Amino acid sequence: MKKTPTGQYMFLVRGSSCDGGAPSPEQMQVQMREVYAWIESLSNQGIMTSAQPLTPEGRMVSGKNGSLVSDGIAAESKEAVGGFFIVHAATMDAAVAIARTCPAVDHGARLEVRRIANLDCD
Helix, strand or coil: CCCCCCEEEEEEEECCCCCCCCCCHHHHHHHHHHHHHHHHHHHHCCCEEEEEECCCCCEEEECHHHCEEEECCCCCCCCCEEEEEEEEECCHHHHHHHHHCCHHHHHCCEEEEEECCCCCCC
């Protein structure tokens, strides 16, 4: 049986993880359990290969030879990237279908779906 080729996609978690204000600690625990169960299910299926939250602290490096270093995210950014997931999917549409099942979107998070490019350095 021929295996369907898959690509890697990154889901960037953007925005708030909640609608209508900050969740209570109990609500946050429920939300986290939902997300962890989703991650475990996709991992057990061999679909998800990585998932990590990101801290709010960051630096922007730019300019010739990295001469400009500024604190935090870019000033024009209206929302932070809170984490990422790496999944395998056959197409962008299949990756979007997987992203739509993430419980975090039900609580106000947005997932930016991006295909990870293959670099051929031969």
